[in-house]
Amino acid sequence: MTAPLPATDEQAAAELETLAADIARHNRLYHTDDAPEVDDATYDALVRRNTAIEAAFPHLIRADSPGVLVGAAPAAHLAKVAHARAMMSLDNAFSDAEVAEFVRRVRRFLKLAEDEPVLLTAEPKIDGLSCSLRYEDRRLVQALTRGDGTTGEDVTANVRTIADVPQSLPADAPDVFEVRGEVYMAKADFAALNARLAAEAATTGKEARRFANPRNAAAGSLRQKDAAVTRSRPLRFFAHGWGEASAVPAATQGDVIAALARWDFPIAPGFVAVDTVDAALAAYRAIEAQRADLPFDIDGVVYKVDRLDWQARLGQVARSPRWAIAHKFPAERAETTLERIDIQVGRTGKLTPVARLTPVTVGGVVVTNATLHNRDEIARLDAREGDRVILQRAGDVIPQIVEVLPRTADRPAFAFPDHCPICGSEAVAADGEVDVRCTGGLVCPAQRLERLKHFVARGALDIDGLGEKTLTEFIDLGWLEEPADIFRLAAHRDALLTREGWQEKSVDALLAAIEARRRPDAARLLFGLGIRHTGIVTARDLLKHYVTLPAIAALADDIIALRDATPAAIGETEARHRTRLDKAIAERIAVENVGAAVGHALADFFHEPHNRALWDDLLAEVSPPDFVVERRASEVSGKTVVFTGTLDTLSRDEAKAQAEALGARVAGSVSAKTDLLVAGAGAGSKATKAAALGVKVVDEAGWQAIVASAD
Secondary structure, three states: OOOOOOOOHHHHHHHHHHHHHHHHHHHHHHHHOOOOOOOHHHHHHHHHHHHHHHHHOHHHOOOOOOOOOOOOOOOOOOOEEEOOOOOOOOOEEOOHHHHHHHHHHHHHHHOOOOOOOOOEEEEEEEOOEEEEEEEEOOEEEEEEEOOOOOEEEEOHHHHOOOOOOOOEOOOOOOOEEEEEEEEEOOHHHHHHHHHHHHHHHHHHOOOOOOOOOHHHHHHHHHOOOOHHHHHOOOOEEEEEEEEEEOOOOOOEHHHHHHHHHHOOOOOOOOOEEEOOHHHHHHHHHHHHHHHHHOOOOEEEEEEEEOEHHHHHHHOEOOOOEOOEEEEEOOOEEEEEEEEEEEEEEOOOOEEEEEEEEEEEEEOOEEEEEEEOOOHHHHHHHOOOOOOEEEEEEOOOOOOEEEEEOOOOOOOOOOOOOOEOOOOOOEEEOOOOOOOOEEOOHHHOHHHHHHHHHHHHOOOOOOOOOOOHHHHHHHHHHOOOOOHHHHHHHHHHHHHHHOOOOOOHHHHHHHHHHHHOOOOOOHHHHHHHOOOOOOOHHHHHHHHHHHOOHHHHHHHHHHHHHHHHOOOOOOOOOHHHHHHHHHHHHHHHHOOOOOOHHHHHHHHHHHHOHHHHHHHHHHHHHOOOOOOOOOOOOOOOOOOEEEEEOEOOOOOHHHHHHHHHHOOOEEEOOOOOOOOEEEEOEOOOHHHHHHHHHOOEEEOHHHHHHHHHHHO
16 A cells, blocks of 8 residues: 655655665666665665655655656766766556556647547666766767766776677768667576586686676676676667767657667667557557566666657656656565564664565565565554565565455564664654654764765765765774865875875875865755755755855854744644644745745754754864855846747647746746746737736747757
């Protein structure tokens, strides 16, 4: 049964924060470390939950939302290269109804007549590693992994060893063309590789490495430092699309794929064109029926709008194209025993229960662990140590527990801890929240490492050289307890030079990287502190208005005072009092898209004496300049645009997407803050109000001129 959506902004923001952290971790494990800890079904469920909450609470969408980010950061040992065109991920469908809704969305967005067919292509979704092959003057010059979607890893030398990849294109190919597809390993080759690695380990006496599945084997083999290692691994390639191109050889998806086949790129068997939803679903069933017999792993079917001019109009959302969707296969299931339940503590202090299982093979992979998500999930399942349970798995390593089988003996219910198992601090769940969190903060060793990792990560302070291993070393030495200690590491230079693995060059490089962050971007610094509900977008929105970090602290003090000065009235319910207080806090903040949840989080952070001391200590070490808003070169960048009336040439969704692509903020109503009203046919009260307020008004042609001038 699907859990109900959060009832309040505070509950929604709290769950979105947790989901963003969990999904980012799983993205890193899957895309960067090639060591996933959850299966596809579990991961997809987290993403779907995040999407549902964001749809219900769009004003709480975070900068680190899984709907914004793609993949994970590139690995450190491979050169990082920016993609000429972003490599996006696909939205997922899990039912026939969702596929039908996808086609209806396409039809609505394009304003198509009901009798106009929407032609699609359908093809197997290969379970491999995404790769982009760049050809210039018809010669292979570069190969990149997806990475985080914007920046990938340079694996050119390794890709040149894959026999399926042409080193050159024929004379009729464009001057510049990026072929995109999946590097994979066939099932038989995967089994042979694991057997060979085991035999080599037996010969050398070393511990044998065994890849968990063909996808992990392909990813690990492609991302080697030494191309000779890649050459020894049986990698293959399927093409399914393209990126930057000086010319596109056809007007439809199907015809471009046919051109790729003529250029000697392998295309996954089962690629077909369909003209109805029923035909698309028939293709899905046919491919699913062949799944077990295919020589490679697939985890679904991908549908794409066939016409390229429609693809261009549909465009994309933050991380996914609107013109494609992946129809995932159902999860596989198995039965085993839940031996015990352990508690892990994350960066935000969340206590996550993990099921330790009797090893069981599910879909060819041995699994031993499964997340139980939270205290409520354990209660919903009534899961107890010693129970027999049903797992489901959709393609990776750790499955989801979907059912507890009837017990044959009495067993005590699991007692969820009320104190942190790491530091002993009290563990509590805030009102309306399901997650139990340790209150220890940086006092808690489990949180300390994760919070410091967050502070130095790319989205925050971005300090090169302070990875998890180095942070752990410095924490163990007693050199690091809080962020300010990072800027005092120079005092340990001589001691560091005596430690294994450190030389003068590496020490000085680290210290120089730290010194370079003495004047950090204020929003990055605020985000880096890990204050709940304060993602990078929220941090920037606050600083656009308040400009300096001391002003943010003063805002928090005002909210603390406001909370103290707003007691419940006689006879007032707790819910009514909370609503009245939240309204007052939001009015005090007075920043669009920043609500009471953020205000409470800021107040909670600054109300704690150790956090206030941490803040003061940090600002004694760094001097962030006043925040400056960056604006894109567009007539409407940074401005507020409202659309009204009926637009003839594009749908409202398409118009909104255009505005957001130009850096504008789209509002639903006209106010004194509105900069531009785009009035279509039948514009009514909004046009009248805009005229009264002196807001600039343009018609649809005027809007299209603005869009064209920004290209």
